[in-house]
Amino acid sequence: MRHSGLFGGLAIWLVLSSTAGAEVAITPDVVYGHKSGLAMTMDVFTPTDNANGAGILFMVSGGWYSTWQPPEQQQQRFKPLTDEGFTVFAVRHGSSPKFSIPEAIADVRRSVRFVRANADRFKIDPERLGVYGYSAGGHLSLMLGTASDAGDANAKDPLDRVSDRVAAVVAFVAPTDLRIMVKDAPDRLEAYARFPALDLDLENAQTASPLVHVTPDDPPTLLIAGDQDDLVPIQHSRNIHAAFEKADVTSRLIEVAGAGHGFQGEDARRSTQSMVDWFVMQLAP
Template identity: 65%
Template sequence: MRHFLPSSPYSLVCLLCLCGTVSSSRTVRAADVEITPDVVYGHKFGMATTFDVFTPQEHANGAAVLFMVSGGWYSRWTPPEQAQHMFRPLTEKGFTVFAVRHGSSPKFSIAEAVDDVRRSVRFIRTHAAKFDIDLNRIGVFGMSAGGHLSLMLGTASDEGEADAKDPVAQASDRVQAVVAYVAPTDLQVMASDAPNRAAVYDRFPALVISRTVAAEDSPLLFVTPDDAPTLLMAGAKDDLVPISHSRNIQAAFEQAGVTSELMEFPDAGHGFVGDDAQQATAAMVGWFEKHLAKK
């Protein structure tokens, strides 16, 4: 089993409308959730890659859901106290949420962002006991570029390197459920040398790549029968990431026998608002409840 909104990728409003240590400068307790910010899961170029943890204070179900903080493969930091309400649909159901940041474009490539989020899964699985989650019940979701990274984890993961010196690298980066909103699935059609490439993609430095390089991180090309159960959601009026991206990977999932579903929103573009947002959120939470339930 081996993103894309330039505004506020951390905000679930958009969805609703190498060695680290488990450490943090502070832990914040609210009435319903405990926030552990800036947990370091890796290092590169003298910098740390981090995530924030939102742990429900009551009725925790032991399952983890990772949110890919990514828009245009750029990962923005936001004070987690300002974001906790955005994850409430999940934390109220007992899920522990990890808001994962990756190295951002244009400094880092899409391939490097994929490597980062893969390490985040390995790190969380390695330290599952400290986070009080079940290492075999990990889901992931994201929008646009975040949806792309989610699909890469669902289709192109591995079991880790058994003989690696780094214990984190020994762990699997497989996930057990995926939800991808308006996600690019074939980066080849967005690459610099793609025929009839849409001019809007010139706005995204991450897409200054060749079709050959793009193929290496295109989830559509990695679909196999062992992929994680996947829910796709797409807007029929999306001009940035056309609905064909979701339709094509859904067809590939069906051919491979992967448990999957595509929800199409006839009047939605690149993001959901109003009733569409509420329906999408309910479907996302329901998908994780179904596929991450304790056996």
């Protein structure tokens, strides 16, 4: 039985009505793979009346730790995207400290392969996939943008034969160079000792750094960061933006004045709208 063509479990459809936007069907706990005897899952949020055929994967990750919440409680978060017709996939990966950053990267790569392989089921265009996330989720989004592949035609697992490339990226307050964050990095910020995921050697840190992988074929990428962020300094975003420009990759950096590692009020509203506008410009028909 091929995993790539199956949801891997019972699909329960819940239709939520919104007076200010589109109705959305929720398919919870879609299984996109297994590891260590555990299922890897995502929740799918599908507009029922204005779907535009594009899919957006959201990286559920903070500190490379992925949490679960009832999807009904998460639906409002994705409303700005579903109102524009995007189908949203909330992807959970294997969490730190049990699983490492390289393992989390492998998980989210598999999630893109799964969504692409099941594009007909989700009623989306497999070539119009975007990805976004905040902090660690932004890092994983950038890894999908800069270090993806076309699949391995000789792989035993049919899903590994499918491309994990995406067509657009939005990364909020994202680490882009883990080489200055891991345990062996000289002069790293003391705050990073609180994150077990950063217990990496420098070789693995380089492999897992989006900044290292920038090439001219990377997808259009929007970076949003606060210029007063003391956890992931804005230089992370500035450096990769400069690398994108040097490689002639379509890219934009929005610096939120006075903001730290997370946005509130009007800053949050504007940054969210910038994300939606980016995906509309890059992915909508």
